[in-house]
Amino acid sequence: MARRKTSIPVWLRRLSQTAFMLLFLYLFLQAIYMPVNRTGKGIKLFFELDPLVLVSTWIGTHQIASGLALSLVTLGVTLLAGRWFCGWVCPFGALHNLFTSWSKATAKHRITVGGYSVWQKSKYYILVAVLVGAAFGLNLAGWLDPFSAFYRSLAVVLFPAANDTTKGAFTWLYQADPAVGKFHVTAVSEPIYEVLRRHVLAAAQPHYYGTVLIALLFAGVVLLNLHRNRFWCRYVCPLGALLGIAGKNPLVRLTRNEDACNNCGLCTADCQGGANPAAANAWKPSECFYCLNCESACPHDVITLSVGPAREDKK
Amino acid sequence: MTDCSRRQLLRAGAAAGLGLPFGPFAGNSLAAAAGPAMAIAHYRSPSQAPDGIAEEAKRLTQQSIAALGGMNRFVSRGDVVWIKPNIGWNRRPEQAATTNPDVVATLVSLCYQAGAKKVIVSDNSCNAATPSFARSGIQQAAQKSGADCFTLDERKFRKTQMNGKALPAWDLYADVLGVNKLINVPIVKHHGLCKATLGMKNLMGVAGGERNRFHQDLTNTLVDLATFLHPTLVVMDAVRVLTANGPVGGNLADVQRRDTVVAGVDQVAVDAFGATLLGLKPQDVGYIVEGNARRLGTINFESLKPKRLEV
Numbered sequence: 001m002a003r004r005k006t007s008i009p010v011w012l013r014r015l016s017q018t019a020f021m022l023l024f025l026y027l028f029l030q031a032i033y034m035p036v037n038r039t040g041k042g043i044k045l046f047f048e049l050d051p052l053v054l055v056s057t058w059i060g061t062h063q064i065a066s067g068l069a070l071s072l073v074t075l076g077v078t079l080l081a082g083r084w085f086c087g088w089v090c091p092f093g094a095l096h097n098l099f100t101s102w103s104k105a106t107a108k109h110r111i112t113v114g115g116y117s118v119w120q121k122s123k124y125y126i127l128v129a130v131l132v133g134a135a136f137g138l139n140l141a142g143w144l145d146p147f148s149a150f151y152r153s154l155a156v157v158l159f160p161a162a163n164d165t166t167k168g169a170f171t172w173l174y175q176a177d178p179a180v181g182k183f184h185v186t187a188v189s190e191p192i193y194e195v196l197r198r199h200v201l202a203a204a205q206p207h208y209y210g211t212v213l214i215a216l217l218f219a220g221v222v223l224l225n226l227h228r229n230r231f232w233c234r235y236v237c238p239l240g241a242l243l244g245i246a247g248k249n250p251l252v253r254l255t256r257n258e259d260a261c262n263n264c265g266l267c268t269a270d271c272q273g274g275a276n277p278a279a280a281n282a283w284k285p286s287e288c289f290y291c292l293n294c295e296s297a298c299p300h301d302v303i304t305l306s307v308g309p310a311r312e313d314k315k
Numbered sequence: 316m317t318d319c320s321r322r323q324l325l326r327a328g329a330a331a332g333l334g335l336p337f338g339p340f341a342g343n344s345l346a347a348a349a350g351p352a353m354a355i356a357h358y359r360s361p362s363q364a365p366d367g368i369a370e371e372a373k374r375l376t377q378q379s380i381a382a383l384g385g386m387n388r389f390v391s392r393g394d395v396v397w398i399k400p401n402i403g404w405n406r407r408p409e410q411a412a413t414t415n416p417d418v419v420a421t422l423v424s425l426c427y428q429a430g431a432k433k434v435i436v437s438d439n440s441c442n443a444a445t446p447s448f449a450r451s452g453i454q455q456a457a458q459k460s461g462a463d464c465f466t467l468d469e470r471k472f473r474k475t476q477m478n479g480k481a482l483p484a485w486d487l488y489a490d491v492l493g494v495n496k497l498i499n500v501p502i503v504k505h506h507g508l509c510k511a512t513l514g515m516k517n518l519m520g521v522a523g524g525e526r527n528r529f530h531q532d533l534t535n536t537l538v539d540l541a542t543f544l545h546p547t548l549v550v551m552d553a554v555r556v557l558t559a560n561g562p563v564g565g566n567l568a569d570v571q572r573r574d575t576v577v578a579g580v581d582q583v584a585v586d587a588f589g590a591t592l593l594g595l596k597p598q599d600v601g602y603i604v605e606g607n608a609r610r611l612g613t614i615n616f617e618s619l620k621p622k623r624l625e626v
Contacts, residue, residue, distance in 0.1 A: 035449030171470045198465060203445045 007296035013087060017094035024091040024147075028154055029200065046091070046147045051075045051246075052130070052239040056141040060134040078243045082250030086233060086240055087272065087289030092146035093233050093240075097272060097291075099225040111265035113228055116276045116284055120234050127241035144238050153218040156208045163205045166196060230272050233289070244286035252290065253308040254283045261302040267294035277303055339492045340545050353579035353621035354382035355588065358554075361574040372417035372554050374626050375576035379550070380425055382622045383578055389548045392430030394495040398422055398462065399546070401502050401517050402438035402454075404563055405447045411555040412564040413447070414502045416456035418552045418576060422498060423460035431496075436464040438520040439488065472523030479539025481532045486524035491544075499546040499582075503553045503573070503589045505561035509533045510600050511593050512562045513586040514549045515541040534601035541582050542611050549585045551577040553592050577621075583612025584619055 023045075030040025044067060047053050051071040058064050074085055086093050103110075126144060133140040142148050170193040178185050224231035233240050258280055267277040275288035295303045356379040358371045380386055390396055400414035408416055419436060426434045436457040440447040444466035448454040457464035472486040491497065501517035508530055509516070515537045519526055521544060529536040553575040557564045564570070573592050579585040583606035587597035597603050597614050607614035 034445065035454075036446045167470075174470050194468075197468060203466060204443065 004297060004299055007292065009292045010296045013290075013292055016088040017091070017097065020089050021091040021094050024150070025154075028151065028159070032202070045070075049074050049089075050145065050147055050239060052127075052141055052145050052242050053147075055242065056130060056134040056139075056145075059131055060137060060139065074243075075246055078246040078250075080250065081252045082247040082285055082288060082290055083240070083243045083273070084252075084290045085243055087291040090146060090233075090239075092150040093230065093237075093289070095150070095222065096225050096230045096232050099222050100229045100272070103226050103229075105226075107266070107269045110229070110269040114268040114271045114274065115278065116274045116282075116287060117228075117234075120274055120287060122235050123237055123241040124244070126236060127238040130238045141238070144236070146232070146237055146239055149218075149221075153214055156211055157215045157218060159202070160205055160207055160211070163202050166201060170196075229270075229274070230289075233272070234274050234287070247288075248286045250285050251307055252305060253285065254288065254294070255304050255306065255308060256280060256283075257302050257304075260300040262300065264299065266297045266299065267303055270294070270297050339543075340497045340547055350384040350388055351382065351622050352581050352619040353577065353584055353588075353616060354379045354624065355621050356382065356576050356578075356624045356626050358574035359625050361572060368554065369417045371574060371626075372415045372552075372576070373421045375554065375574070376418050376421040376550065376578075377425070378624055378626045379576045379578040380422075382624055383548075383580075386425040386429040389498070390426050390429040390431050390496055394426075394431045395433045395493075396426045396431045396435070396496045396498060397491050397494045398426070398434060398436045398457075398498045398500055399438060399491070399517065399520055400436065400453055400500040400552075401520070402444075402447050402451050403441045403520060405440075405442040405450055406564065407450055408452045409555070409567065409570065410564050411502060411504065411557040411570040412562065413451035413453065414500050415552045415554050416452035418550065418554070419453050419500060420456040420460040422500060422550060423457055423462040426498075427461060434460075434462040435490070435494065436462045437467055439467050439523060440520075469523070475543075477539055477543040479535070479543065481535035482539040485522055485540075487544075488521050488523065491521050496548075497544060497546040499549045501549070501551055501589075502556070503551060503592050504557035504564070505559050505569075505593060507561065509602065511586075511590050511595055513589040514546075514551060514582050515586055515602055515606065516562075518544050518546070534605045537602040538605045538609055538611060541606065542609065546582070547580075549577075549579055549582055551579075551585055551589050553577065553589065556592055558593060579619075579621070581612040581616075581619060583607050583614055584616035584621075587614045588616045588621070 027040070027043050027045060031043040033039060048065075048067040048070040051074055054064065054068040054071040057068070078085060105113075130140045130144055170189060173185055173189045174193075221232050221236075228234060254275075254277060256277075263278070265278055270293035271277055272291045272293060273287045273289040275284045276282045277288075277294035290305060292305060295305055356375045358375055361371055362368065398419060400419045402413055404412040406412035423434050423436065436453065448464065448466055454464045467488060468490075471489045473489045473492075474484055475487040475492065476484045477487075499514050499517055501512070501514045504512045506512040506516065516533070518537070518540045519529060522529075522540065553573040555570050556573050557569055558571050559569040560566060561569075575592065577585055577588055583603060586600070586603050586606070590597045590600050590603060597616075603614055606612055613619065
């Protein structure tokens, strides 16, 4: 079975994920008191788009920060059209997507494990735990919200490590000054370092206690993608669970031309959300990220994701 | 340094009875020998308004340099110039802990007008560098005048042989040692340990490493540093001075106006005059006496017949 060329909508989706990832990283770098007691603009954007933050802080504090009104847009879009946020916007999800794509598992294995698993219900229980915790003043959202988890890992582990590694490498280059004949490597490396030093790297990088724990958690979560596609997104993410509830009956639906289907299973191999694209009448909209991999992978154009009438609830 | 300029220098040094400078910028004192040694500019009608003070700082700087013969005497076409102000502290200009930003900006413009290829403005701050550069107003003012003004790169401090009495060698910023001209631009301040921090003390901003050790013997370490670096020109900011609780300051009540800028080639003489602005006798300041003793310069600034201007 020949693997089809990746479709244009999938390329658009990847572009979107890349753009939001870069935006997330950019806003992360803006959250420094630079130069004097002032942070960059828009550093809270992703948290303001996050309905889990809205709901958990309202439950916990009975107050809503005005910026959180943006999260109603996310909820609204999800209610109308499904979990596009998970597939096209969420940078933590994009990271898991990336690691999933590096998995060396065979197509046969991925077909076996790519479909829906009842364990995907665990994220809904985690969501309940987060909300009940909020009611009792316990901020579990601070640990399990995807943006919180990603931001913390960046701030405490990834950025300091990247900062130190980069500085270390360029310090060695400056001091050792390796040269090939008359060409000094520093002729190229120094201008690069100067740009990094002035615009990206931390002037004085703080180091944190608890780095090892956060590093292990982050590495663990990311490596689990080798076991199942987008592990965090399918089994853990409370925001995903919230959006899954909101996205139970979307207007954009997956339809199948059963006559053309030969049950090859390629649609399931690359399914990110575990939404059962291969099963007739068993596609689970609350698990679908609208990544469009199934539509792209199918050699016989069986699958289409398009606007259609709201389905009657069949249990 | 070429052999030729060293011979000329020895002749000039012997003739003028000055100390024999050596180090990266010593050759420049040759050109600096041709002309008045010192100019003291004082503002006739100072104002309290911020743009009034800015204008004052600008004109005092311009006139004091003009009185020495113009920046062309010190900066040649194509030169890379390092302007070394005091950006040591996370303070606003009104608190007089850092050099007046308009003095710095004016010097940047004058250097470019004299044909400098590139002007760098920087300092090894004592407080956190990024906020100090911003809050002092110097980064913005210098960049606006076209200088490259950014915090130092901590990789670039290199152990340098200085052959000093107290400092045989020390970590100095490599990029400073590589430029053509060094202009020292201190601000006059009280100092809790050595009574006054002036030009020679300001040169600590070229040094890295554990500079706190300097304070165990400021008399000798500062003269070692000043002898080795031997800036082309010193422009001393005394528009506002810090009269107490220096060098860090903070309290506006400790700030007084002197409405003066001093430009000169003799580090010791300029510092000696600066001390008098704080009500001190030059003989009371250890490193000024030592600088004079080692013939780095003269403590008796009047003997240089400084040009006095009312601006």
